Amino acid sequence: MTGLLRLPAELRDRVEDVLAGRAEPVPARHAATVVVLRDHEEHGLQAFMLRRVRSMAFAPGAYVFPGGAVDPRDGEAALAWAGPSPAEWGAAFKADETLARELVCAAVRETFEESLVLLAGPTGSSVVDDTRGDAWEADRQALLGRSQSFGEFLHRRGLVLRSDLLRPWAHWVTPAVEPKRYDTRFFVAAIPEGQRAGDVSTEADQAAWVRPAEAAERGRRGEWPMLPPTVATLSELSAFETVADALASPREIVVYEPAAVIVDGEPYLVLPEDIAQHYASG
Template sequence: MEGIEAGTIEPVRPRHAATVVVLRDHAEHGLQAFMLRRVGSMAFAPGAYVFPGGSVDPRDGEIGLGWSGPSPAEWGRAFGADEQLARELVCAAVRETFEETCVLLAGPTGGTVVDDTRGDEWERDRQALLDRSLSFAGFLDARGLVLRSDLLRPWAHWITPAIEPKRYDTRFFVAAMPAGQRARDVSTEADRVAWVRPAEAAARGRAGEWPMLPPTLATLDELARFDTVADVLAAPREIVVLEPQGRIIDGDPYLVLPEDAVRYDA
């Protein structure tokens, strides 16, 4: 930490990544988010509760991918990214969500969405995406599907602190659970999944029952202020870059949240 503060050590360059908070309205419990617990053997955030997501794959930017909804240029304006990166981020968001939960934000047309992703053929495709023998564009093309970027909304932009050896430059999205589909525990990177009210998850995080990174906790705090998925999707957002900083204060190391994130820290 001291070397980075002094400028004698160069921080690791963060990898671009995308995270999707999949939401649903539950008749009894109200607004819920889908969360996964990362297995303890993971190099980054082992045992932490997270939302589905992961790093951008170089092929996520393939131009031939079927697309419906706001264009990459529009997403770029929302997230402060160029058109190519914005395309990669949206594709990574949809691809990673399918790989980790079987939730697929795509459909045969720009006004429809697949209603079921269960079965051996879907699982073969998911495995092919995981081992990178199939690109996301190739997957959609083979199935005659188009990505539904209109089912996503931009939510936040967090960068892992410079003191960390593994860093990510992550855009957060929110999306409603598609009717007919079912989120499942299929990721080898997770050992538990749960649908949970944001306020309950945040409380578990603060109590130390569910380990969480600051961006996850901040996102849950924000979502706890809404009653329904529709309210979340309709909420206006101004995306700012949030990057916690490592500091030595009175001889002890601390992680300091940026001022723009303080309002999220209940």
């Protein structure tokens, strides 16, 4: 049926309980994810993707973009900042200034933690050109272990967060029936010149640069497990030839929170019409 995606059978009881009011939805944690893009001489526009290890509680085995939940310390106001202000990001994502600051910091921090790509530099108009080596790895591990905050990391290295290198792209909330939920803002960014995305995340067992159209088609066919936001984002990005084109594209941020239903005794996810079309194309 158009606009319906089959959910795992083991979710049927959970869907029925939530729909009947017998179970309360789990609160959604604020999170950020970043689609890191590059221009390849032969393959054109590419996005960096990770495959989550199958032991993960959320989306095991799924192909995703770097990202994760907001750390309470991501809102530290003292860190050096260049580019659109938290207030401007809040306007783009319909969030208050504190949450907007947290989301942008989480986006930059998580991208570094999971891919080595760091959207920060010594000044507001420069960016670090290489994040490989033992010292950078020690910092990455300290961020992962939460023994240092993102603001402390930037301050100690004398770096400025470059919010101007990010663009707002989408806003998705995990369906109410899921046992683990996130309220996620999607960003896009170009990989800075000189940096290399690495397969460093312990939450992933594979990393790859892929053409958005090819990855979206693999997701639609079920060859690569993907959540609807990932398929939709890849499908949208497949319309662009270059990173510059994607970054220059105007975006109206709409909040998507797919609902779940029971049809003929089986659980399904109901996709909004404009999202369902991404599953029909390709």
